[in-house]
Amino acid sequence: MPNQENDDNQIAELQAKCAEYLSGWQRARADYENLQKELASKVRETADFTKAGILIEILPLYDYFKMALTHIPEEMKKLDWVQGVMHINKGFGDVLRNLEVEEIATTGETFNPEYHESVGSQESEEPDHRIIKEVKTGYKLKDKVIYPAQVIVAENKSTIINQGGQINNGQPEMEE
Secondary structure (H helix, E strand, C coil), X not given: CHHHHHHHHHHHHHHHHHHHHHHHHHHHHHHHHHHHHHHHHHXXXXXXXXXXXXXXXXXXXXXHHHHXXXXXXXXXXCCHHXXXXXXXXXXXXHHHHHCCEEECCCCCCECCCCCEEEEEEEEECCCCCEEEEEEECCEEECCEEEXXXXXXXXXXXXXXXXXXXXECCCCCCCCC
């Protein structure tokens, strides 16, 4: 029976080597798949970075174009050439949307320094830090800001800061 025992040992050794090789192959395969995912992510990142660079050059032109359209007199808006220019503007906006570019919401929103740049404040009945006017449109590519929106924020004069530094929104301070 020594031969049987020797065969069993060889089988156990071979099974251990098979398990080791299988484990190594599985790790190598997982590493390869992770490398492919990382590479795909880097390619998308590079494409987005390149797209952002181009958009930094193009978006000011789009803003100027939109601004020019706001100055067209009402009686001229029905003219064919003006309609053509408005159609070009719409096409420009569609292209930007297809590129996943969004305008940053402003008027009526609460000021968020990640998306907005305050260029002034104005007395208003609106709550403090509410955006009351957009000065310049901001844009983001997916979730990354290309240009922050330049805005005017509300400064509510009924907000009173009591002696302890607490904001008291126009309510009389309670005496203890």
